[in-house]
Amino acid sequence: GAVVSQHPSRVICKSGTSVKIECRSLDFQATTMFWYRQFPKQSLMLMATSNEGSKATYEQGVEKDKFLINHASLTLSTLTVTSAHPEDSSFYICSARIGTVPGNTIYFGEGSWLTVV
């Protein structure tokens, strides 16, 4: 089946630095990708919807200048956490949809653990 790969799976960065997480669809073209944040033992919180070639749509309360999303190609979306702080430590998950039709199957990446020290 379709595969979505995230990299890195774990990253530790110093407070004040920026870190980039990549999300790749390995065997299909993903017009739409989603980025989520999951706190321990909690649900996934949708951060933004990323459409290839256009600006991401951020959910209310998510700082777009802090969480930069770029969807430059049909197989790659990146999330950059800028000026990271310890409270940004979390599990970040991406997903990708084949095509643009809501209801089409979405495939999830394995997630990336970010620890800011």
Place this chain on the structure above:
Amino acid sequence: GDSVTQMEGPVTLSEEAFLTINCTYTATGYPSLFWYVQYPGEGLQLLLKATKADDKGSNKGFEATYRKETTSFHLEKGSVQVSDSAVYFCALRDMRFGAGTRLTVKP
């Protein structure tokens, strides 16, 4: 706005017991509804989905029926196995997730 309310866990059952995990939603229109499963140490996987009212999604012995009148999409399985132990998420329009319900099945 759209939202999903999911039965809180954790849920602990014995093998071969009947499982129900409740899920209700609030949304405009007739959104697609999904159940995802997250096995220990793995990413989320689509378990089943329904795209219109009265549709029944099914997979691996799990079923859920899209009930427009009660705005619900409860997950059921007649006989759970130890291998079903996981966290189950109800989702709306494949973007809004419920809080997740952790299921543990004991032999």
